[in-house]
Amino acid sequence: MKNLFIGPLAFSKLERKMGDVDQVKKSDPLVISNLHLSFGGIQALMDTSLRVQEGEILSIIGPNGAGKTCLLNCITGFYNPQSGGIYFNGKQIVRMSPDKIVKLGIVRTFQHDELFGELSTLDNLLMARHIYSKWGLLSSAIFLIWAKKGEIENRMAVDQVIHFLELGSVRDRMVRSLSYGIQKKVGLARALVMQPKLLLLDEPMAGMTTKEKEEMVTLIMSINKLGVTIVLVEHDMEVVMELSDRLVVFNFGQKIAEGLPEAVVQDPQVIKAYIGE
């Protein structure tokens, strides 16, 4: 496999250009270059660079507080890094607002508290169809014929995902009453409804039983087979080794290793980060 580790030098001029960059290929779904993120005195991400390949499953691991979720938040526009660039298919997206980023095809799940508890599974998934509901205030208010057609189409699309993820039995149940594992599945379903090109999963297996994890692994693989590039933040090493094409390790806001899973796991710096303390 190609060694795709990009060092800081290669991108030092890139970050100042807006728009398309020729060194950042349009085929690369995600390129992150020299990202710096700090909150007050705390440096959350230091000179972070990363390249995600088309169609792969890339896992990001690291101890808690290493900056993994911060990275996801930067990519999806929730945090604004002080400097650095994030390119999606060659297009600069750093500091773009989250709703615009979703419209480009980058979708994420959250670690906790991501579903609207008082709504049913169906309603939660219908939320995700927002970007495909293009009719306006007036049409909605009088429920004009294309608003009605659009809503039916929304439900059909949502039912497709429900069927794919076998959530039919909980379709009309209030999400708050569902078991934790099923809730996580609904979160994943919601991400799918948005038809992502790049899917960012933030600890999707956290708190799941072994059986639930196996199911999730199968699901993630089948989603990947549909052509979705996946970036996975996870703690469970078994899952990570099984799923990932490549692995990236973070510690204290810095990337300390990147490459094939087997190689990374034996990297002495990685071992020190996890066990050395």
Place this chain on the structure above:
Amino acid sequence: MIFLLQNLITGIMLGMVYGTLALGFVVLHKSTGILNFAQGALVAIGAYICWALIEQVGLYSWLSIILTLILCFVLGLILERFPIRLIAKRVGGHAFAMILATFMLLVFFTSLIVLIWGGVWQTYPRFFPSKPITFFTLVISQEQCWSAVICAALLGIFVLLFRYTKLGLLMRGTANDLHIARSLGVRVNTIIAISWGISSAICGLGGILLGAITVVNLSLSEIGLAALPAAIVGGMNSIPGAIVGGLIMGTTICIFDAYIGSGFGIIGSYVIMIAVLLIRPWGILGSEKTERV
């Protein structure tokens, strides 16, 4: 020129009282994160209770004042224990429900006042000497002057309380992070109850002073509410901010009322409040809070 100075001085005097009322808001907000609209009613209640103690029960002025403060403190404790704590448990998440609850308390107490004492104006007997002080050609009423002095003393006490006493430290800790405070062994419920008590007592004092400066009637509750922009401008999580906000608002209201027209003062204060909210929501001396995703 003299006109301006006169109004400035009145404004500063008034501002001290506003600052005290704003302090009531801030103390509570710092400890509990709640914005207590019922303060307006507490101001009026303080004034009325004191009046009732003097005129209807026949106690000495000084005794009545002290008794009123104690009663207001207790009222604050009761309010915290009953509606507020229960509502906080049910709808802690929805900040707006809590605000509505305090608003309802405001209405409840205002109508209670009408029921008990009727909507008639009342006046206090003279607490302070009635001869106004003249300073060159500026006239300052003794009530305003003494009120300002009392408020300044009170504010000074509070700054010291919050900064140097154990209670102050506990209150600041609880305000900063309730759960951490609790896990450190702080009796959070007691602290919150005390905050409510102190806040109510401050309002009571404000009511008495305002009642002495003007009259004892329901408009006091509106004035109590008018201290809200002062708290916002100064910074809702800053004690010195309350003082600063109060002074700014007091002078602004007086100047506006004098130069533009009566009634514009209050509006002006709200306009300024909106401006501050849009430019720097945490006020002049307040501090920003970051949100975690």
Place this chain on the structure above:
Amino acid sequence: MLLPDVVSTGNYGQELAILKTNFQKGMLVLLFVFLILFPQFPFVGDYWVRIVINFSITIIAVVGLNILTGLCGQGSIAQAAFMAVGAYLSVILTGKFGLPFWVALPCAAVFAGTLGAFFGLSALKVRGLYLFLVTLGAHFIIEYVITHLPGLTGGQTGIAVLPPKLIGYAFKSLRSYYYIVIIFLTIAIFLAKNLLRTHIGRAWMAIGDKDMVAKAMGINVYHYKLLAFFVGCAYAGIAGSLWAHSKSWLAPEDFSLMQACWFLGMIIVGGLGTVLGSILGTVLLLGLGEITTYAGPTIGKVFPALSMGIFAASSQLIYSLIILLFLVFEPGGLINLWYRVRMSFKPATR
């Protein structure tokens, strides 16, 4: 990304419909028949027609507030002020500019909505409690402007109102005006129900619950907050306009901060974020108010020691107490109460 195709369940139409069962449809028809015939019955006095008119107008304002505050979570204490905006604009347009009522009312709605959205612009910088304070300021500013333009609005004393006209027929009588109000009430509820079952209503719901996650759904939160302000305040404008023309004299007292407070209480008591909740909350609180006014003199005879001020004060006392009780015991409102009662009979899921 292509997912395997699925045979749909087919009854999306029914799932989407406002009235799902035949029973509901039947009840609605009955309700309409009753409402239409109501003023025609000779034993129904003017008092009752007035009550239905007042209730209906309040429901319209409360539905609007429930969209803005209950659903979208933007607490607003300015709803009464925006009603005033609609009322005064409508009266000025029909009185001073001679426009017909049917033009003035939509103008009032749009203007009130736009003004609401203008204050809602602050949602870009402030949220939650601080946004609420901006609406408090908005109330005072609007109140000040209205009372200090005596040439235009009659200031504190108020302004005369012309009865609305349609092709020469002046709706002078209360009973004829009743039908106008009922028509607008129906339209207002229909529009609200529709909005709530499309992506717009869902976007508002998401923003009211967790606006960070809403952003992650591709919802432009700021845009939808402005929209909520527009719609909510437009409803207030409609209600205000209808209110103004139901009387012969318009004065600022009708649009007090207290009134806005009661609106907020009504959405809590009824149920946040639902149209039915708005109706229930309004009917309950206003109904209690009417009962108090009705029963007041009788109570006064039984307890002669209580002064005359009791009637005004006691309705306020009761309102605030009821709202407080709901906040403590049933913050989900009557809707939630009904849901819990239903659930206690049915162990199955919703």
